[in-house]
Amino acid sequence: MAFSTPRVRAVRHALTAGLLAVAAGLSGMAQAQSSTPIKLLVGFPAGAGTDAIARMLGEKLKDELGTPIVVENRAGAGGQIAAQALKAAPADGHTLFLTHDHSISILPQVVKNPGFNPSNDFVPVAGFATFANVLAVSGATPAKTIDEYVKWVKTQRDGKDTIGVPAPGSIPEFLVKMIGDKYKLDLQAAPYRGSAPMTADMLGNQISAGIASVPDFIENHKAGKVRIVAVIGAKRQPLLPTIPTFSELGFPNLDDYPYYGVFAPVGTPQPVIDRFGTALQKVLAMPDIKQKLTTLGLNVAYEPQGQFAGRVRTYTQSWERIIQASGFVPK
Known part of the structure; x- marks a missing residue:
């Protein structure tokens, strides 16, 4: 006859929590040791700006992670096709989405049925730049x-x-x-x-x-x-010091900078996300990478998961107000 006392239940709960933590850790270790490539989805054609950025970072991330990085172009509809592919991908850390603000913050507000919901289907991994x-x-x-x-x-x-x-x-x-x-x-x-x-x-x-x-x-x-x-933006761009901002010219609510970042399917183990974020931070600190991205007009700055999630949320809400005020009707 089995008995379930409070002490027994507490022990069971602790064991269950421990096993879940071990499983998540093993998932991260498995990715670290796996020869399975990490697929980096890009929602724009080969040769475009986002594609060039993804390939530049992917080459260095491959060395940092010890895992092949394959940039896969799912071009079309402003990143919508790539976002749908991310939603359909297994949440095992082997499929990520490198994109800018349009695919995540704007598309769901201007398309009736985009086929994904960033809040429910994706989790931010890290941000790495803003631009104007x-x-x-x-x-x-x-x-x-x-x-x-x-x-x-x-x-x-x-x-x-x-x-x-x-x-x-x-x-x-x-x-x-x-x-x-x-x-x-x-x-x-x-x-x-x-x-x-x-x-x-x-x-x-x-x-x-x-x-x-x-x-x-x-x-x-x-x-x-x-x-x-x-x-656009609150400050003039370093590459364009003589060019005024829209804010200087009297346009309201145009201070937030668009962002670049990496997203994963919801449910991706946290150790996997942390490991990729750490590798990305190291790559962005490399002088040659920072210089190349800066030359392209990006303001390079690593943002960990929590900070980047806050940026995405604030930026999305800011443009939600502007879009609604414009009278735009989603199509």
Whole structure:
């Protein structure tokens, strides 16, 4: 006959908790010793900015973790396809998602049925950089400042213009509306399938302006092929010290910087997440990696899981207010 006293129950509870902790630890050890590659999902095409960042980090992470890193491009719909793939992946630490803010914070607010819910389906692993979206003008306009661009549109285009954006329902699209409203211009966003074709049209003078990230424009800006005239964020960018922020120009609620980070399927063992985060922190501290990312226009700063989760939450809420105020209807 079996008896269950409070003492026996307490011992059983302690043993169960201990076994669960051991299991999680073994899962992390198994990943450390496994030759199974870690799949790093990227929601954009090979050769694009996010892809280049993922491959740069993946090469160093491979050495730190002692595990092969395979960058897998699941391009399309602003990262939506890659996010859906992450949701469907086993929560064993062998599938992660390297992305920026659009896929996590914006897509679920502008698409009716994105096929994933970041709060329920994903867990932040770590953040590694922030960046700024910028307004740039092409050689089709003589403007060197946003005021000169506004004057050019009013005098040469009858107050109307089209501004390219990398994706529909993206932050750049909302910025187009905000710029039009502030300066009383009839501005229309022209969504592209990524920043690369948009930039190509700017270089070919097919469109007179575009909004994308600093990494998307910085090389052509340095070469004088496009001219960045305004940047998002509370402070001016180190690579663009003479370019004013939208906040300086009188635009409200544009102080939060977009982010880059890594996400895992919900349920991924904590030791696995911690191990990857530690490796990422070491890679970001490497002078050559930090210099390369900075040159691309990123503000490099490692953020551990808890801190990064807070950034994602605050940023998402900030843009939720802006999107709702714009009257945008999810499609």
